[in-house]
Amino acid sequence: MSAQSNSLKAGHAARGQELxxxxxxxxTGAAALGFTILQPGLVxxxxxxxxxxxxxxxxxxxGQFVINYFAQHGSFNIAACSDYFQDRVDAVGQKHQIPAGKxxxxxxxxxxxxxxxVDAVAIETPPYFxxxxxxxxxxxxxxxxxxxxxxxxxxxxxxxxxxxxxxTAKKLGFFIDFQTRAHxxxxxxxxxxxxxxxxxxxxxEAAYQTSTMxxxxxxxxxxxxxNKELRLRGWAVDRILSGDVITEQNIHALDVATWLLDAxxxxxxxxxxxxxxxVGTCWDHYAVIFYFPNDVLVSFNSKQVGAQAEDxxxxxxxxxxxxxxxxxxxxxxxxxxxxxxxDTPNLYADGVVRNVATFYKSLMDGDYSNPTVAxxxxxxxxxxxxxxxxxxGGEVTWDQIMKKKEKWVADLKGLKA
Numbered sequence: 001m002s003a004q005s006n007s008l009k010a011g012h013a014a015r016g017q018e019l020x021x022x023x024x025x026x027x028t029g030a031a032a033l034g035f036t037i038l039q040p041g042l043v044x045x046x047x048x049x050x051x052x053x054x055x056x057x058x059x060x061x062x063g064q065f066v067i068n069y070f071a072q073h074g075s076f077n078i079a080a081c082s083d084y085f086q087d088r089v090d091a092v093g094q095k096h097q098i099p100a101g102k103x104x105x106x107x108x109x110x111x112x113x114x115x116x117x118v119d120a121v122a123i124e125t126p127p128y129f130x131x132x133x134x135x136x137x138x139x140x141x142x143x144x145x146x147x148x149x150x151x152x153x154x155x156x157x158x159x160x161x162x163x164x165x166x167x168t169a170k171k172l173g174f175f176i177d178f179q180t181r182a183h184x185x186x187x188x189x190x191x192x193x194x195x196x197x198x199x200x201x202x203x204x205e206a207a208y209q210t211s212t213m214x215x216x217x218x219x220x221x222x223x224x225x226x227n228k229e230l231r232l233r234g235w236a237v238d239r240i241l242s243g244d245v246i247t248e249q250n251i252h253a254l255d256v257a258t259w260l261l262d263a264x265x266x267x268x269x270x271x272x273x274x275x276x277x278x279v280g281t282c283w284d285h286y287a288v289i290f291y292f293p294n295d296v297l298v299s300f301n302s303k304q305v306g307a308q309a310e311d312x313x314x315x316x317x318x319x320x321x322x323x324x325x326x327x328x329x330x331x332x333x334x335x336x337x338x339x340x341x342x343d344t345p346n347l348y349a350d351g352v353v354r355n356v357a358t359f360y361k362s363l364m365d366g367d368y369s370n371p372t373v374a375x376x377x378x379x380x381x382x383x384x385x386x387x388x389x390x391x392x393g394g395e396v397t398w399d400q401i402m403k404k405k406e407k408w409v410a411d412l413k414g415l416k417a
Contacts, residue, residue, distance in 0.1 A: 051075055051076055051077040052075060052076050052077070052119045052120055052143075052360070052363065053076075053077050053079040053116075053117060053118045053119050053120070054070055054076045054077065054078055054079060054118060054119070054120050054121065054122060055079060055080040055081065055082070055113040055114070055116060055118040055120070055121045055122075055142075056078065056080070056081040056082070056092060056113075056121070056122050056124065057081075057082050057083075057109075057110040057113055057121050057122065057123045057124065057125055057133055057137075058082075058083055058122075058123060058124035058125035058126075058129075058147075059081055059082070059083035059085075059088035059089050059091065059092045059124075060083065060088060060124065060125075062124045062147060063083070063088075063092065063122070063124035063125075064088075064091060064092055064095075065352075066122060066124055066147070066177070066352055066356075067081075067092060067096065067122065067124075069349075069352045069353055069356050070122065070356055071096055072353075073353075073356050073357065073360060075360050076120075076356075076360075078092075078096040078097075078098060079098065079102060079116060079117070079118050080098060080102040080103070080104070080112075080113045080116045080118055081093060081096075081098055081102070081103055081104070081113065082103070082104040082105065082109030082110045082112060082113045083105060083109065083125075084105060084106060084107060084109065084229075084232060084415070084416075085105065085229075085233070086105050089103040089104065089105055089109075090103065102116060105416075106416045106417050107412065107415055107416065107417055108417050110123075110125070110129075110133050110136070111136065114136060114137060114140040114142060115140075118142060119142065119143060120142055120143035120144070120145065120173070120363070121137050121142050121143070121144060121145070122145040122146075122147075123137070123144065123145070123146045123147060124147045125147075126232075126235040126241045126242060127147075127149045127150070127151060127152050127241070127242060127243050127247070127248060128152050128156075128235075128240060128241045128242070128243075128408070128410055130146060130147070130149075130150055130151055130156065130160065131150070131151050131155075131156040131157075131159035131160055131163070132159075134146055134150075134159075134160060134163045134174075135159055135162075135163045138163045138166050138167045138170065138172060138174070139166075141170065141172065142172070143167075143172050143173040143174070143359075143363060144163070144167065144172070144173065144174045144175065145173075145175050145177065145355075145356075145359050146160075146174070146175065146176050146177065147176075147177055148176060148177060148178055148251055148252075148255075148376065148380075149243055149247050149248055149251050149380050149383065150176060150376050150377065150380050151243070151380060152240065152241070152242065152243035152247060152408050153243075153384065153406060153407055153408045154381065154384060154401055154402060154404070154405045154406060154407075155405050155406075155407045156407075157377050157380050157381050157384070158377075158405075160373065160376070160377060160380075161373065161374075161377045164370050164373030164374075164377075165373075167368065167370055168368050168369065168370050171366070171368050172368060173359060173362050173363050173367075173368055173370065174368075174370040174372075174373055175355065175358070175359045175362070175370070175372055176372040176373060176376040177351075177352065177355050178252075178255055178351070178355075178372070178376065179252075179327075179347050179348060179350070179351020179352065179354075179355070180252065180255065180256055180259075180325075180327060180347070180351065181255070181259065181372070181375070182350075182351045182354035182355050182358065183331075183344055183347060183350070183351060183354070184342070185331040185342025185343065185344055186256070186325060186331055186342075186344070188331075188333075188340060188342060189260070189323045189325060189331055189332075189333050189340065189342070190259055190260055192323070192333050192338065192340060193260055193316060193318070193323055193333075194262065197320070197321065197333065197335050197337070197338045198316065198317075198318030198319070198320050198321040198322055198323060198333065198335050199318040199319035199320030199321065199335070200318060200319045201261065201294070201296050201316060201317070201318050202296070202317045202318060202319065203296060203297045203298070203299070203317055204257055204260070204261060204292075204296065204297070204298040204299070204314065204315065204316045204317065205298070205299045205300070205313075205314070205315050206253040206254060206256065206257045206298060206299075206300045206313065206314040206315075207253060207300065207301050207302060207311060207312070207313050208249060208250040208252060208253045208302040208311075208312050209301075209302065209303055209309040209310060209311045209312075210249075210303065210304045210309070210310055211304075211305075211306055211307045211308060211309065211310065212276065212304070212305050212306060212307070213304045213305075214234075214236055214237050214278065214280070214304075217233075217234040217236065217237055217280075218234075218237060218278045218279055218280065220233075220234065221234050221237070221279045221280070222279055225279060228412075228413075228414045228415055229415065232415065234280065236248065236280075236282075237278055237279070237280025237281070237282050238280055238281055238282070238410075239280075239281040239282045239283075240281070240408045240409070240410045241410055242282065243383070243384075243387075244282045244283060244387055245282050245283060245284065245286070245302065245304055246272075246283075246286050246288075246302065246383050246386055246387045246390070247380065247383040247384060247387060249302075249304070250286065250300075250302045250383060251379055251380060251383050252312050252327060253300070253302070253312050253313065253314055253327075254300065254379055254382050254383055254386070255375070255376070255379035256314040256325055257290075257298050257300070257314050257316075257382075258375070258378050258379045258382055259375060259379070260314060260316050260323065260325075261292055261296060261298070261316070263292050263293050263296075264292075264378050264381065264382060264398060265290040265291055265292050265298065265382055265385060265398060266291055266292065266293060266397065266398050266399075267290075267291045267385075267389075267395060267396065267397040267398060268288050268289065268290045268291065268385045268386050268388075268389040268395070268396055269288065269289045269291075269389055269394065269395045270286065270287065270288035270289070270386050270387075270388075270389030270390030270391075270392070270393070270394075270396075271286075271287050271288075271390055271393055272285055272286035272287060272288075272390040273285060275305050275306075276305045283390070284303060284304050284305040285301075285302060285303040285304075285305065286300070286301065286302045286303075286386065286387075286390050287300070287301045287390075288300045288301075288386040288389060288390060290382070290385070290386065300386065311326060311327075311329075312326065312327035312328070313325060313326045313327070318335070320335045320336050320337075321333065321334045321335025321336060321338070322334055322335075326344070327344065327347055328344055328345065328346070328347045328348065329343070329344060330342070330343055330344075331343065331344055381398075381401070381402075384401060385398055385401055388401055388406075
């Protein structure tokens, strides 16, 4: 199996899917006692033996995966955690020695985490909850490390944008966890394209292809289709909780496209649908043409059904050459004068390692410019534009979705607060 396929499967499993995840980390040791609590804004110049008290909001597959790397970094004390489900907070709490009284459940459990003496929070909940939880964290004076995608709708994206600005004004860190942007090979290609190494951009193609996913989740929900807690566990097949596959997963490919082109699309024409017979509401394939400034077209397609195909890619064609990127695989650039060859094995894990280190360094340096927010809002809105066009089966403009500001509302009645 290729390194690229391994990275894809690892990523899918960490989201609570049925694929077997490669164990990137064997486990972390017990947290030491007596940590100094660092007040946000006073982290810079902290004593060498001080640690940042961190709360984890969302203890599912991704949360359990990411928190290992905060612990492994050595400069974070995992002080509190929350999740709707007791078994998940206990899994994190037992592994990282979080006292039972610092483990909180229910939809509002995150508020209890924010009441604790934590300096920062890592938010790893279903995307639907990100805007509300991130805004509350900033209001509470906490640094924020946020999973992608940042939101499921336009109002949510605008909320994250506002929270990022508010964090900067309050001297708080606000970091969004995209692995590709953290990798030197991707960064090198982006810089070379910006410098003009492949010449004027002609067009671009992007794709996110996987074999059938979430079959295990589907089989569980079929047994109890009216069980709302089970549906919450299976949020990845619920379009409102996840944003649908184009936002929740395909954003990895579209984030690279908007990054390499350094622009947002002005309109999109889309289509898609469902082949698999699942209980959930998400589609399983998309095809979208994005129209970017300067007459640049991006052809995008994705699927999460079928067999064998496993790739997250973006290819940019220019008058003098092209760049070709693959998540967990080769990242290359060819032009009349330049050649660059890069590789990204274990990108899923290595990206988190780099991002945790960058997050920590920004706090130590007192750098609260929070540069990951704007590009994350841009790529998230790009997925929503493509999704809206595909649902329509026609063309939709950026201005139309921004003016409409359609808000998605999940039915959470019956779930414990």
